[in-house]
Amino acid sequence: MSGQKPGWRELPRGAVSYKSSTEYETGDWGVENPDIDRSKCTKCMLCHFYCPEGAIKVREDGFTEVDLRYCKGCGICAEECPVSCITMVRKK
């Protein structure tokens, strides 16, 4: 989580989440990012359904796109893609 974290006096009691999980960006956890080769993609959307983080969206044009703010780099999309159009690329 980015930014200054609140101290115990500021935090809400009852271990209540003071931020939505959408603000909790887990994209910096992994070591690899998926790279989609859209020339091979058949728009089957399986990567969208398999992504355990819900980080793969379906665009207007039917192609999928990875939201790197949340992608943990698990590689399930690359593993499940029936035409092997997703490759995992090591982060720089």
Next chain:
Amino acid sequence: MYYDGEEEMMQKQILMGMNGDEAVAYATKQVNPDVVAAYPITPQTIIVERFSEYVADGLVDTEFVAVESEHSALSNCIGAAAAGARAFTATAANGLALMWEMTYIAASLRLPIVMAIVNRALSGPINIHNDHSDSMGARDSGWIQIYCENSQEVYDACIAAWRMGEHPDVQLPVMVCLDGFTLSHTMENVLTIPDEEVREFIGERKFITVRGHMGETEFRLNPEIPLTMGPLDLQDFYFEHKLQQVEAMRLALKAIPEVDAEYAKISGRRYGMLHPYRMEDAEVAIIGMGSTMGTVMHMVDELRAEGVKAGMIKMRVFRPFPTEELIDIIGDVPVVGVLDKAASFGAPGGPLYEEIKTTFYDEAKRPLVADFIYGLGGRDASPTLIKGVYKSLEEISSKGEVAEKVSYVGVRG
């Protein structure tokens, strides 16, 4: 007892014959909580049986949930309390042991549940009688713990506990502990307050305000303004949340006497964290918890008549531990014996002994302290046994040292 109320106040109260279990059930009937969840079979006591009769007879508005285990009973109360309900449950011994993980969750989610614990020995071997091994094991779970001497105290604590736990500075669950059989199954006279006065004292549950992910809201689950309570809380937040619990207990030290003072106004019975008896000029004193302290008080009078300067302190509130008040009350008393009704295997002594020794370590003026572990598995704590403890304390006094730091009294050698 500690009556300091008006005659008129007493006249409004009805004297009832009740055992400790019934005193819990009756007080809870008057409180009329929203939810009672309980596992109805052994080691459960008469408490929820009697309360379920109130439900069946339409005398309360409570949703009674007969669950399949104590783990579920407390889980159910946690859910209900998170949704804003007043939730109550009762258990004993192994039932509390089965609740274990949920006791920590109730406290860390800051849910002011009230739970009656009928103190019974933990198996094994199988034993259903009284000692404090069950609730002493739960002393670090983050609950306020009140230990009662008699059924009157049980009744009063089961009303006042709601206000203590729900105090805005506190927001913690409360265990009201009563000795199995000695209190739970023994008929006593209990003065009861009229229903409407209990209702007025208890009022509606008030909620603190928290800042959730949707903004400021009452601390209760509400689909309009959703809250997430107690999700994954790792190295970066858990420690802060534990500190909040430490702080809540510290503030409870102030809040509990406030509630006790208010309760005295409607009951005429004024309770404290600690109850000293003939301590002012005492040369030997006993400190302990629960029903045994009635026997100790009797023995203090008997010994005083014989010329022994005996005193005693009954510890009513064990969590939060009233350290400063204890130092104050013990004052100049040179020899203190601790009665522990639980053993901590491999520890330097019983749980109460350890805390009392810790309390005095930094004090320039400190008494000689000896631990007496007694009554395990319901072994009788007779007046003779208590007299023997005072005799040991007098020996310590004359020798000026504690030869045996921890003794086990009432056990066959």
